[in-house]
Amino acid sequence: MTLSANFYIEICYLIATALFVLSLMWLSAPTTARRGVLAGEIGMILAVGGTLLEKGIIDLHWVIVALVIGSLIGIPLGLVQMTAVPQRTAVSHAFGACCVTLVGTAEFFLRSPNVPKFTMSVLSLEVILGGLTFTGSLIAAAKLQELKFIPQRPVTYKGQNIVNLAILASTVIIAVILVLDSSHHILFLVMVAISLVVGVMLIIPIGGADMPTVISLLNSYAALSAAAMGFVLNSKLLIVAGALDGSSGFILSVIMCKAMNRSFTNVLFGAFGQVQTSGKAEKEERTVRSASPEEAAGILGAASSVVIVPGYGMAVAQAQHKVRELYDILSKKGVDVKFGIHPVAGRMPGHMNVLLAEADIPYERLVEMEDINSDIPQTDVALIIGANDVTNPAARTDTSSPIYGMPILDVDKARTVMVIKRSMNPGFAGIDNPLYYLDRTLMLFGDAKGFVNDIVRELSGNSAH
Amino acid sequence: MLAAFLGFQVIRRVSPLLHTPLMSLTNALDAIAVVGAILLAGRHESTLSFWLGMIAIVAATSNIVGGFLITDRMLKMFKSTRPQKPQS
Numbered sequence: 221m222t223l224s225a226n227f228y229i230e231i232c233y234l235i236a237t238a239l240f241v242l243s244l245m246w247l248s249a250p251t252t253a254r255r256g257v258l259a260g261e262i263g264m265i266l267a268v269g270g271t272l273l274e275k276g277i278i279d280l281h282w283v284i285v286a287l288v289i290g291s292l293i294g295i296p297l298g299l300v301q302m303t304a305v306p307q308r309t310a311v312s313h314a315f316g317a318c319c320v321t322l323v324g325t326a327e328f329f330l331r332s333p334n335v336p337k338f339t340m341s342v343l344s345l346e347v348i349l350g351g352l353t354f355t356g357s358l359i360a361a362a363k364l365q366e367l368k369f370i371p372q373r374p375v376t377y378k379g380q381n382i383v384n385l386a387i388l389a390s391t392v393i394i395a396v397i398l399v400l401d402s403s404h405h406i407l408f409l410v411m412v413a414i415s416l417v418v419g420v421m422l423i424i425p426i427g428g429a430d431m432p433t434v435i436s437l438l439n440s441y442a443a444l445s446a447a448a449m450g451f452v453l454n455s456k457l458l459i460v461a462g463a464l465d466g467s468s469g470f471i472l473s474v475i476m477c478k479a480m481n482r483s484f485t486n487v488l489f490g491a492f493g494q495v496q497t498s499g500k501a502e503k504e505e506r507t508v509r510s511a512s513p514e515e516a517a518g519i520l521g522a523a524s525s526v527v528i529v530p531g532y533g534m535a536v537a538q539a540q541h542k543v544r545e546l547y548d549i550l551s552k553k554g555v556d557v558k559f560g561i562h563p564v565a566g567r568m569p570g571h572m573n574v575l576l577a578e579a580d581i582p583y584e585r586l587v588e589m590e591d592i593n594s595d596i597p598q599t600d601v602a603l604i605i606g607a608n609d610v611t612n613p614a615a616r617t618d619t620s621s622p623i624y625g626m627p628i629l630d631v632d633k634a635r636t637v638m639v640i641k642r643s644m645n646p647g648f649a650g651i652d653n654p655l656y657y658l659d660r661t662l663m664l665f666g667d668a669k670g671f672v673n674d675i676v677r678e679l680s681g682n683s684a685h
Numbered sequence: 686m687l688a689a690f691l692g693f694q695v696i697r698r699v700s701p702l703l704h705t706p707l708m709s710l711t712n713a714l715d716a717i718a719v720v721g722a723i724l725l726a727g728r729h730e731s732t733l734s735f736w737l738g739m740i741a742i743v744a745a746t747s748n749i750v751g752g753f754l755i756t757d758r759m760l761k762m763f764k765s766t767r768p769q770k771p772q773s
Contacts, residue, residue, distance in 0.1 A: 257710060257756050286746070289746075299754065316745065569705060
């Protein structure tokens with residue numbers, strides 16, 4: 221290998237690494253975010269280009285064929301509906317993890333039986349994380365896509381945690397054996413197989429409300445396995461990129477956990493489904509007040525400030541464009557409309573923001589929880605569209621509630637509360653919401669999209685007169 | 686370690702507004718694992734490693750292309766106040 225080729229490759233990798241860092245830095249503000257994507261793209265091209273220059277590569281044309289096929293698959297994946305973004309993200313975690321696992325496996329068979337101890341340790345880490353992320357992400361994607369064969373609700377059974385821990389421990393033991401003696405081909409395959417099982421076992425008990433956390437966590441795992449691969453291949457570029465993304469995923473999961481007042485272990489080991497049965501014995505009949513679209517329109521039209529709280533229900537009903545119409549018509553009437561966004565609203569971090577941005581709502585109007593809560597007591601109407609647990613005042617007051625302590629949007633402090641909901645059924649977490657029984661709360665029963673549409677029609681009809 | 690620390694500093698400043706694009710971008714960046722896959726398939730040291738590498742390249746590239754594409758599409762939608770917005 222000539223010195224100069226090597227030199228250029230190193231330069232390519234160095235610049236690519238720098239660009240990746242810049243890319244994530246620029247992503248911190250909406251104004252520079254697109255520049256960040258561009259930096260990432262250039263970095264990636266440099267990295268791939270640099271690798272193609274490596275002299276060891278003899279099958280260049282085959283590599284290019286694979287690159288082209290991958291790109292062809294990637295294009296439709298990049299063009300999915302915005303509402304399908306959570307599933308798509310889960311699927312791409314699966315692809316990434318699949319890539320890492322395959323490379324790890326191949327590396328093992330090439331190097332066995334003389335794998336240095338350090339390499340073998342990171343190699344094991346790589347395939348274990350990769351394997352469990354692969355199947356875990358596929359399960360998560362299936363749950364998000366609401367495929368029939370996979371139960372939406374958490375699947376739990378007695379002793380689940382012990383079983384999971386035992387399986388996980390067995391992979392670690394196998395990994396240790398392999399580190400000591402790397403000639404056991406079959407053991408390696410067993411380890412990969414078990415880690416695939418672990419992925420399924422870990423994600424099956426996790427329900428909808430915890431999806432944002434889990435997706436972030438899987439993101440982190442996928443990245444860490446890539447970083448481990450970096451150690452195996454001794455590639456600084458991979459280590460840096462993997463560590464960057466790994467910490468990104470990790471921070472996101474921590475943010476999500478904080479937003480739900482739960483610890484990591486709680487999310488991973490205690491499915492919501494188990495908690496809900498306890499402490500909810502008293503089931504008195506309480507009255508709710510409901511209202512028609514006409515009444516709702518009247519109240520909204522007379523208000524001077526409105527806070528809209530969207531949730532997963534809005535995403536399911538694809539109501540974001542109707543919500544935009546409502547926003548337009550109210551703004552035109554001089555009503556101050558803001559959106560209160562809870563960090564875990566929806567099925568992945570930032571889910572609601574993307575949907576509302578898709579509907580063309582300016583991002584200044586999307587307000588985070590901490591900032592909107594101080595505004596809510598001065599707000600005339602809080603309109604809740606398809607959100608439930610994130611507005612539940614029981615989280616503040618009822619110590620027996622499973623969500624006690626979780627930060628919520630204080631919509632119950634607004635002068636009037638309106639809730640668009642399909643029925644009185646409790647939400648995904650199965651927790652009753654006392655908000656609905658307040659005197660100032662109006663329940664608007666109906667499909668989010670249809671109901672918002674009725675309100676919009678009513679409002680525009682009035683303004684024509 | 687340095688990279689992880691750097692990552693922490695950088696990501697902490699990302700507003701929740703952009704969490705979804707952040708995730709899809711890191712996803713695309715993760716696909717940097719393609720470098721390893723290319724080396725593996727390209728060196729063709731054994732039939733097994735070649736084919737595993739090929740599949741890995743396909744999986745990773747689809748992530749790269751798809752990831753960047755959707756991130757950009759998402760960010761394009763994040764517009765500031767629209768010009769035709771009525772001043773209220």
